[in-house]
Amino acid sequence: MKYTLFVFLIYCFFVQVNAQDSTLIRRIYDEALLRGHAYENLRQLCKDIGPRLSGSSQAQMAVDWSYEKMQSYAFDVVQKQAIKVPHWERGTTESAWFKESTNNAKLQKLQLLALGGSIGTNGLLEAEVIEFKSLSDLQNAKRQSVEGKIVFLNKPMDAAQIQTFKAYGACYAIRGNGAVEASKLGAKAVVIRSLGLPIDKHPHTGSMHYQNDVPKIPAAAISTQDADALSKALSSGKVRLFLELDCRDFTDVDSYNVMAELKGSIYPEQIITIGGHLDSWDTGEGAHDDGAGVIHCLEALRILKELGLKPTHTIRVVFFMNEENGNQGGKQYAEWCLANGEQQIAALESDRGGFAPRGFGLDGPDQFLDLIQRFEPTLRPYDLHIFEKGYGGVDIGPLKEKYPGIPLFGFIPDSQRYFDFHHAPSDVFEAVNKRELELGAAAIASFVYLLDLKL
């Protein structure tokens, strides 16, 4: 009988705790949806500042805006971490045309963007085009067929993938390694089909790299529509491509990660890091990538403070700089934490856009999977249903090496529209839906609230 009573009391305790959690999470959502700051803050970041590539004046404006915004919310600590970041600029000339070999063929303009980090063409570059459907096709080609030509890598993202990030992952190496592989065979430049799912006119830029022992050649992405047009032209004869880019690298510059904290009431020395990246590519407005992510996390911290919730552990929002072309923010943050003797106990990243939330993925030990799966009954009424193993994020990734065993969580919104906008001129404020953005902030605030409570 005593045992039964004990079990009953334990049961009541948990029901009570869960009921309290549910009430609090309802308050979090009310704050986000009825009195939220997320949409207006994203508007300021996108419209008053715009795209924010590392090393640009807009990136510095974004640092200043973030620092002032965090101070305006009177968080316990607001600080900047000085870091060095790369500085690459697109320049002012970025053009390409192609011409078929038939009589009277006209120049046809291509919509393109240099890939981030590419060298310029040093004037007009002209060569015959050779198309490959994959990186391995290029790698298996003979030097004599490639030498002196412009390589066109035309691999479409696989629209049949339900998770669009898988389709992206399968094409990622084309953007990153295309220039090196083409140059190894003597190509003069490389042009890739944009890593985007729709067939449209927006080219998608992104990072690429060179290799020390391989000559650098220019690299650019053309729109999916133009990739189809160029491929069609190539199917009926030889095609020449004319390319002019004056993008270039400058020396590294000073920049900052910007951060704010709510101090832990019981374990202030134990830190949960949540964040996204403040930098963006230099086209569009970096609205989904990753304006939404930093605004999500800022809004989550604002809501927890506004509701008077005292976290057990310290919760720190970090706006990372330079995720897009170097990840210096993420790398130097992890080093800085360790050098300062900080205890980093968990981290969460939002870097998959401001779409309707679906759940959270875990990169870390299984015990944390058990933990977050216990959140599901509380969060399911908010349309959150994914609590599974997954990926954390680029910015928080370096914490893994410095803090072995740390759980990294990735916020998972619906991914279907992400590659309409990713790294493209279409990634503007208007592409973000107000409710979807607010629900993301509320989902993250709720998850962090539960994580802090149960860790």
Add this chain to the structure above:
Amino acid sequence: MKYTLFVFLIYCFFVQVNAQDSTLIRRIYDEALLRGHAYENLRQLCKDIGPRLSGSSQAQMAVDWSYEKMQSYAFDVVQKQAIKVPHWERGTTESAWFKESTNNAKLQKLQLLALGGSIGTNGLLEAEVIEFKSLSDLQNAKRQSVEGKIVFLNKPMDAAQIQTFKAYGACYAIRGNGAVEASKLGAKAVVIRSLGLPIDKHPHTGSMHYQNDVPKIPAAAISTQDADALSKALSSGKVRLFLELDCRDFTDVDSYNVMAELKGSIYPEQIITIGGHLDSWDTGEGAHDDGAGVIHCLEALRILKELGLKPTHTIRVVFFMNEENGNQGGKQYAEWCLANGEQQIAALESDRGGFAPRGFGLDGPDQFLDLIQRFEPTLRPYDLHIFEKGYGGVDIGPLKEKYPGIPLFGFIPDSQRYFDFHHAPSDVFEAVNKRELELGAAAIASFVYLLDLKL
């Protein structure tokens, strides 16, 4: 030992069946995403025809287009069911202004749409405005405060609701019954705050009704932005409103439900009906409401046929006419089925927009809930996770009375953006995302495939 073997064989059988199902569902998604017709068909319906209010020439064009499209797919049966539908037209004059009572106050224009079914104003109608925050506030008001005035019903949809349809449901009666309740107290007209979630300039129309013993008064919806402006003006003094509408009813006209079938290979006499509504409001292009729904179902049937799948039962797609202002299509379809001695064994409706799919709701006996919950493991890899009790839809609703116990299924896409577009000028083709639409068609095709197999 024999028992163990038996259990093992049964287990193998089910594993085998599930593996076959999984392969087929993968093929359904490949067809929808790689070779789909949904997006182009929706473009034709929205751009070549446009909005399709019952009784309009566009509604007839849509009937003809649908019939020809179904015939082009060479389904087993393509037919039209003749029905009578209401015919209301917005007319050519639809304007409103308000004026504050201060000296030198100027007329301020309101963005508005007459509610469907409203009478016109018979010239310019002018009166003082009185605001109510809810229908019950109006019902509790004294006649002397309302008589001779224009009633302004200003209840915002509750943005804190996670399921936006719940927020809509809580405001629905304002649009439907506002005119009757205002007229009972002697009001000259009623103007409502649009049933839309964003604060923007798009008014949202929709159906309303009159009551035989209560004088008819004009009814219109103003945009949420204008509702806020009008409310603000009222908070600082008297406001007069000027309203002119020349909308009117005509006599009922002939129209059609349009349908196509794949005949059942084993039980051809048992019919699974799937559909949406072909008519739309006369603003925007009826893209989400309900172009997406009819295209979903047409595409689902096309995919099943294209893959050579022979359904066990007959699967019939119905494009219902007149869901928006009378539901004559739904009512007369149910009567027609019964009169023809048809066996209707299940029905599914898509009428919640072309957004990313989340699952299916059931309006019907519990045994069918058990059935569809067994679909979850097979459909979960496709991001479908809702399999629960819910609502079927307006068009298939009348089948319930004629076929007691019939399970009605409602397709559930993400609802967050729906009330940005619902019944508004913003509901255009461009508001529908290609992948989200295609995934909806694939989800429905997969669900219907499993339903047919397991029923």
